């Protein structure tokens with residue numbers, strides 16, 4: 223549905239051009255919910271505005287629904303933009319117009335007659351849950367309700383694509399959840415492709431199917447959300463998911479590991495194992511195997527289990543002790559199941575990737 227090929231974008235600056243996008247290539251499939259995440263200044267807004275050509279790239283191709291946006295005339299571009307709705311962090315509503323008037327505005331501007339506008343706007347207000355508030359003004363509704371107006375307005379021209387530019391960044395977590403649920407309904411019920419940019423991994427986790435991590439105007443990493451959460455490759459991705467899946471263990475846990483390793487019975491060794499698992503793996507009786515089959519002692523030190531797109535994923539830090547040969551077999555067993563993320567050599571204070 224969206225095909226960006228080697229996009230570069232520079233802004234003029236006092237000391238010469240500022241590079242905002244440096245060779246971005248990505249594809250968004252029809253009906254997909256695609257997330258773009260990055261830190262402040264990474265180039266997210268610049269990128270999302272390339273899709274509807276609010277930003278014209280310096281080089282590269284922008285294909286939306288098979289059309290090369292950079293080659294359209296002004297009139298063709300205006301028509302093409304009707305297929306691409308957009309919602310904004312600060313809603314951008316007209317304060318002098320009612321909820322109904324804001325949603326109707328793009329249709330009035332396109333010359334549609336009043337009866338047709340009403341027939342289009344009324345169901346949209348119902349979809350976003352604002353039918354009762356149609357005659358209120360923006361000053362008389364909450365932030366979450368304003369964003370619902372923004373979404374209804376973006377859907378008024380029946381777009382195929384909806385771009386969301388930090389649409390939930392100004393909202394509290396509960397309202398964020400309800401707006402993301404609404405975007406998911408829009409995606410499922412109307413078949414609209416959704417591209418959302420955010421600096422919050424929580425937003426990506428709640429709604430996106432695939433995600434691109436951007437850093438300094440480039441794609442650092444791209445893949446399914448589950449894959450990114452369970453097997454992040456780049457430091458920037460690890461730091462972004464840290465708020466949900468802590469990548470480093472707290473000091474108290476490391477102190478506990480140290481104490482356990484100091485009190486091992488003679489002839490035993492111990493190791494800190496860090497597991498990362500997803501999907502069906504999450505339900506396998508892995509710990510039972512370590513304890514029963516291999517006769518190891520297992521202390522659970524830290525961990526969590528969560529869900530992405532109805533798939534369980536999680537991480538677990540274990541201190542496992544026993545005979546050296548059994549510990550080695552445990553390592554092989556976990557490795558074979560693809561759940562072993564790290565073995566930490568505790569005494570040396572360093573982590574070894576397996």
Ligand SMILES: Nc1ncnc2c1ncn2[C@@H]1O[C@H](COP(=O)(O)OP(=O)(O)OP(=O)(O)O)[C@@H](O)[C@H]1O
Pocket residue numbers: 233234235240241242260261262263264265266267268269421
């Ligand atoms: N109009 C502009 N003129 C000059 N430089 C700009 C302009 N807009 C953005 N930039 C620069 O381009 C880079 C990317 O900015 P962009 O706004 O796309 O990042 P972002 O990831 O959306 O950041 P944020 O989350 O803070 O909005 C930054 O270095 C920024 O300073």
